[in-house]
Amino acid sequence: MTNFTNFRFETDADGIALATWDMPGRSMNVITPEVMGELEQIIKTVAGDEAIKGCVITSGKEAFSGGADLTMLQGLGAEYARLAKEKGEEAAMQFFFDESRKLSLLYRRLETCGKPFAAAVHGVCLGGAFELALACHFRVLSDVDSTRVGLPEVKVGLFPGAGGTQRVARLMQTGDALQMLFKGEQIRPLMARNMGLVHAVAPRDGIVQAAKDWIKGGGSAVAPWDQKGYKLPSNKVYSAAGMQIWPPANAIYRRETQDNYPAIRAILESVYQGLQLPMDLALKVESRWFAKILRSKEAAAMIRTLFISMQDLNKGARRPKDVPPTSLKKVGVIGAGFMGASVAYVTANAGLEVVLIDRDVEAAEKGKAHSHKLMSDQIMKGRAKTADRDALLARITASADYGDLKDCDLVIEAVFEDPKVKAEVIQKVEASIRPDCIFASNTSTLPISGLAQQSKKPDQFIGIHFFSPVEKMMLVEIILGKETGDKALATALDYVRLIKKTPIVVNDSRGFFANRCVLAYILEGHLMLTEGVPAPMIEQAGKQAGMPVGPLSLNDEVGVDLGLKILRATKAQLGDAAIIPEQEQLLATLVEKEGRFGRKNRKGFYDYPEGAPKRLWPGLKDLQVNPAAELIDMDELKQRLLVTQALEAARTVEEGVVTDPREADVGSILGFGFAPYTGGALSYIDFMGAKVFVELCQRLQAKHGDRFTPPKLLLDMAASGETFYGRAAAKKAA
Numbered sequence: 001m002t003n004f005t006n007f008r009f010e011t012d013a014d015g016i017a018l019a020t021w022d023m024p025g026r027s028m029n030v031i032t033p034e035v036m037g038e039l040e041q042i043i044k045t046v047a048g049d050e051a052i053k054g055c056v057i058t059s060g061k062e063a064f065s066g067g068a069d070l071t072m073l074q075g076l077g078a079e080y081a082r083l084a085k086e087k088g089e090e091a092a093m094q095f096f097f098d099e100s101r102k103l104s105l106l107y108r109r110l111e112t113c114g115k116p117f118a119a120a121v122h123g124v125c126l127g128g129a130f131e132l133a134l135a136c137h138f139r140v141l142s143d144v145d146s147t148r149v150g151l152p153e154v155k156v157g158l159f160p161g162a163g164g165t166q167r168v169a170r171l172m173q174t175g176d177a178l179q180m181l182f183k184g185e186q187i188r189p190l191m192a193r194n195m196g197l198v199h200a201v202a203p204r205d206g207i208v209q210a211a212k213d214w215i216k217g218g219g220s221a222v223a224p225w226d227q228k229g230y231k232l233p234s235n236k237v238y239s240a241a242g243m244q245i246w247p248p249a250n251a252i253y254r255r256e257t258q259d260n261y262p263a264i265r266a267i268l269e270s271v272y273q274g275l276q277l278p279m280d281l282a283l284k285v286e287s288r289w290f291a292k293i294l295r296s297k298e299a300a301a302m303i304r305t306l307f308i309s310m311q312d313l314n315k316g317a318r319r320p321k322d323v324p325p326t327s328l329k330k331v332g333v334i335g336a337g338f339m340g341a342s343v344a345y346v347t348a349n350a351g352l353e354v355v356l357i358d359r360d361v362e363a364a365e366k367g368k369a370h371s372h373k374l375m376s377d378q379i380m381k382g383r384a385k386t387a388d389r390d391a392l393l394a395r396i397t398a399s400a401d402y403g404d405l406k407d408c409d410l411v412i413e414a415v416f417e418d419p420k421v422k423a424e425v426i427q428k429v430e431a432s433i434r435p436d437c438i439f440a441s442n443t444s445t446l447p448i449s450g451l452a453q454q455s456k457k458p459d460q461f462i463g464i465h466f467f468s469p470v471e472k473m474m475l476v477e478i479i480l481g482k483e484t485g486d487k488a489l490a491t492a493l494d495y496v497r498l499i500k501k502t503p504i505v506v507n508d509s510r511g512f513f514a515n516r517c518v519l520a521y522i523l524e525g526h527l528m529l530t531e532g533v534p535a536p537m538i539e540q541a542g543k544q545a546g547m548p549v550g551p552l553s554l555n556d557e558v559g560v561d562l563g564l565k566i567l568r569a570t571k572a573q574l575g576d577a578a579i580i581p582e583q584e585q586l587l588a589t590l591v592e593k594e595g596r597f598g599r600k601n602r603k604g605f606y607d608y609p610e611g612a613p614k615r616l617w618p619g620l621k622d623l624q625v626n627p628a629a630e631l632i633d634m635d636e637l638k639q640r641l642l643v644t645q646a647l648e649a650a651r652t653v654e655e656g657v658v659t660d661p662r663e664a665d666v667g668s669i670l671g672f673g674f675a676p677y678t679g680g681a682l683s684y685i686d687f688m689g690a691k692v693f694v695e696l697c698q699r700l701q702a703k704h705g706d707r708f709t710p711p712k713l714l715l716d717m718a719a720s721g722e723t724f725y726g727r728a729a730a731k732k733a734a
């Protein structure tokens with residue numbers, strides 16, 4: 001048995017080697033330079049030893065591997081910058097190209113070493129790890145539900161650059177391959193086999209044997225595409241069949257990405273060019289695109305926010321270090337309405353006990369029935385068993401008796417958004433809970449410090465703000481009141497971690513963080529409409545800017561009446577200058593005159609006819625107070641929609657609401673879908689540079705009004721050349 005640091009390597013009596021990937025001190029295998037070095041040794045050993053017939057690669061951990069260590073790729077960028085300075089751009093680029101294709105060449109060596117390799121995969125096998133499996137001549141997956149394969153690189157602005165685009169496109173129809181590569185989804189075992197991505201599915205403890213049996217049975221060491229007479233699944237690119245594929249593929253790419261994602265474009269190019277070349281050249285083409293994409297600002301921004309920062313936040317970057325781990329077992333949820341019922345479900349789904357309370361038992365039971373429905377849907381889809389539903393429902397106690405809260409570790413209230421109702425609930429809860437129990441409010445508009453005044457223990461009072469739909473939305477905003485203590489924060493963060501969502505921690509302020517930016521986006525849509533911009537153009541500008549939905553659609557989802565209510569409350573509290581009269585007039589007409597509340601009454605900015613797609617309400621054109629501008633600049637519309645949100649995010653930093661740029665960036669993408677290719681609302685400014693951003697704001701201010709006035713913080717940053725991340729790093733170092 002030869003021993004490596006990251007692999008156990010042994011050969012059995014049949015001469016079949018088994019390389020078990022099991023990195024010391026890590027819960028998950030990742031591809032690092034050391035792993036690559038050892039894999040190279042393994043390939044050499046297998047190829048060079050006549051007694052070895054072939055090799056099976058498997059994992060010694062619960063999962064196969066999550067892929068490459070992205071910090072390794074980030075390091076390449078730094079090295080590029082150093083070399084460019086020292087030796088010039090060309091030498092730097094050559095170095096970058098050579099380094100960034102090492103993994104691709106290593107996998108190609110494995111594929112062409114002359115001995116058969118098989119991958120025996122259990123658990124997740126993603127990105128560079130799945131590309132390793134794709135380079136093996138045979139792949140078998142465990143039939144366990146948690147096993148997943150896939151190439152999710154596009155989700156962080158990259159694409160599979162170690163042969164993934166070429167091998168997938170040679171395994172299945174081009175249209176299917178492009179779809180898989182564009183989406184980056186994780187694929188379940190049976191689906192993977194049906195798609196032709198893997199050869200077999202076997203019970204977990206039988207995968208290594210199945211792989212060995214394949215080698216013993218004379219499995220070929222030549223990949224299909226290296227065999228004579230190999231034909232592409234969709235025929236040649238320049239063929240009648242190819243002509244059916246490529247024009248629509250371009251159109252689908254545009255529709256799905258609005259041309260905002262260079263990595264997805266690189267997939268299209270790599271597959272298109274690669275399929276016209278033999279494998280080694282095709283891999284070289286893929287590598288060229290990979291090097292280009294690896295240096296793109298979109299990749300840098302997305303890796304930072306959606307991989308590194310998100311992981312940091314999930315691991316508790318903001319958790320107070322000196323509070324020992326809490327052991328949450330039981331959570332009370334007060335208010336079993338729209339939000340409370342869902343909070344109860346996600347909590348019970350994480351294995352916690354839940355006491356779900358409403359004004360009477362019937363209302364509480366109705367809230368619990370939501371969990372029954374969600375679990376029944378899961379059963380229908382084959383994703384859960386009846387026993388899972390029974391167990392989950394057994395964890396939820398529906399009640400109207402506050403006495404049932406006596407041994408809760410945390411109580412979350414989601415009752416009506418009315419300070420009086422909340423005050424009464426706070427007092428009733430506090431009379432029933434243990435002295436160390438933490439109290440959280442899910443309010444979306446009421447200041448936490450104000451609510452905490454109703455509490456006898458404001459240091460144990462905190463905001464845990466969910467987004468709807470709770471089951472889908474991955475972000476949770478945690479709001480610190482003036483007196484909130486560390487134990488409350490630690491408990492809230494531990495809870496969010498248990499329910500597997502991503503937390504951001506913000507200081508108390510009107511609208512907290514996410515809703516402030518969302519309201520700015522919706523306001524801009526309203527004002528464009530009153531300016532005479534045609535409604536379809538406004539919606540299109542939102543989507544082209546990279547938002548998941550246009551501002552008018554979004555307003556319909558949250559409720560046009562809610563928009564008017566918030567606007568009126570703002571006006572009452574902060575005065576007339578705090579609102580824009582054109583917006584009030586627009587919303588008042590829609591809600592009070594036309595009875596258009598949004599999707600909930602099937603009438604908002606859109607009409608929602610039964611059984612047909614929604615369509616913009618034709619009456620909108622009568623609400624356009626100004627005549628249509630003669631020349632509407634689409635690029636400016638797109639800029640306005642992003643700039644207004646980024647400006648609001650910058651204001652939250654200036655006001656000390658958000659204290660860590662990672663939270664604003666992660667929060668903006670997970671909370672309201674801020675154009676992910678930018679890396680988030682603050683990265684949008686950082687990557688453009690504060691100076692350019694301030695100039696852009698000033699141009700928009702001159703044309704569209706003072707809401708575009710850049711705050712002093714941005715003027716200072718523009719003068720000093722600082723970035724949000726630079727400031728945060730300097731503050732940490734100080």
Ligand code: NAD
Pocket residue numbers: 334335336337338339340357358359363413414415416417418421424425442443444445465466467468
């Ligand atoms: P909802 O009206 O659907 O539910 C409120 C529930 O509280 C009802 O079931 C009601 O019977 C119950 N309730 C009222 N008074 C009570 C009392 N004294 N004791 C026990 N139960 C009582 O409202 P919702 O949309 O679920 O909102 C609840 C809270 O969540 C609000 O604070 C709201 O601001 C916040 N919130 C809502 C959303 C959203 O999208 N709807 C998003 C984030 C936060």
